Amino acid sequence: MKTKITELLGIMYPIIQGGMAWVAEYHLAAAVSEAGGLGIIGAGGAPASHVREQIQKTKELTKKPFGVNVMLMNPEADEIAKVIVEEGVSVVTTGAGNPGKYLAMWKEAGIRVIPVVASVGLARMMERAGVDALIAEGTESGGHIGAATTMTLVPQVVDAVKIPVIAAGGIADGRGFAAAMMLGAEAVQMGTRFVVAKESIVHENYKKKILAAKDIDSEVTGASHGHPVRQLRNNMTREYLKLEKAGAPFEELEHLTLGALRKAVVEGDTVNGTLMAGQIAGMIKEEMTCAEMIQEIMEQAERLLIK
Numbered sequence: 001m002k003t004k005i006t007e008l009l010g011i012m013y014p015i016i017q018g019g020m021a022w023v024a025e026y027h028l029a030a031a032v033s034e035a036g037g038l039g040i041i042g043a044g045g046a047p048a049s050h051v052r053e054q055i056q057k058t059k060e061l062t063k064k065p066f067g068v069n070v071m072l073m074n075p076e077a078d079e080i081a082k083v084i085v086e087e088g089v090s091v092v093t094t095g096a097g098n099p100g101k102y103l104a105m106w107k108e109a110g111i112r113v114i115p116v117v118a119s120v121g122l123a124r125m126m127e128r129a130g131v132d133a134l135i136a137e138g139t140e141s142g143g144h145i146g147a148a149t150t151m152t153l154v155p156q157v158v159d160a161v162k163i164p165v166i167a168a169g170g171i172a173d174g175r176g177f178a179a180a181m182m183l184g185a186e187a188v189q190m191g192t193r194f195v196v197a198k199e200s201i202v203h204e205n206y207k208k209k210i211l212a213a214k215d216i217d218s219e220v221t222g223a224s225h226g227h228p229v230r231q232l233r234n235n236m237t238r239e240y241l242k243l244e245k246a247g248a249p250f251e252e253l254e255h256l257t258l259g260a261l262r263k264a265v266v267e268g269d270t271v272n273g274t275l276m277a278g279q280i281a282g283m284i285k286e287e288m289t290c291a292e293m294i295q296e297i298m299e300q301a302e303r304l305l306i307k
């Protein structure tokens, strides 16, 4: 399927894998790229040296294009931005902030720059700054989120800018893909579905929680201090929300979440770990390879779009 995004990025299918911290490492990124989508290494909160290693390992597994996501709150974001240039990565996505200060360096290196935006305001600002495309991410997503839903955000961003828009948040099958195209998107980004890919290194306990999740099993923590994060309900979210409701200071809440994503992804701690997942988790029922998922989504979407 050809769209402005498949042309821009040189990929077969307009499906991009979310740059999820801890989850989006080189096995997953390479598998998605090999399957014809765009795999992404999620730098998350990792040090720049780790990101460089991940890039090098991905290159060993695939010759196809892949990207790196820079989580802009990472204290080593400046170094990671340089590593991306040095390693000749072809696509960068960014999250949780404004990547303005890196744009000149990335564009000069010929990198395709695609920031995640959660509002029309930032979308316009990013287009003016010269980015290649945008990911409009709705509040249905897992992890750090904005306030607008995918259904409302995507068409408003599409109307506001001329560059291609990728829809994210609440998309996990061919119906969601087709709906995103109807809203004017040129591709989709999926996170939660790829967490349970066969190639994903995420702990089996975490995957099982996503596969067992129902529609209303996610919870948003941190909204009171401006860092809303969506994750599956567990002991951690109950404790967090109780403290948050009681007006606990930011530092105390931070302490609760420190290292909690690693605990979930690596150790499989589903009680006190952070099980980041989007609202679409309730629809995901099966672990598949990335190639199987992408084939299934594209076949279903094409049937719907031809109707």
Ligand code: TUI
Pocket (backbone or CB within 6 Å): 021, 044, 045, 071, 094, 095, 096, 097, 098, 116, 117, 118, 122, 137, 142, 143, 144, 145, 146, 227, 229, 276
């Ligand atoms: O970045 C994400 N999702 C993430 S990052 C992450 S790591 C983390 N772990 C624990 C606590 C907090 C973060 C987990 N999930 N998605 C992209 C995204 N970007 N969603 C929303 C935004 C966003 C929000 C506001 C982007 C820009 C923005 O504006 C900031 C500005 O400076 O204008």
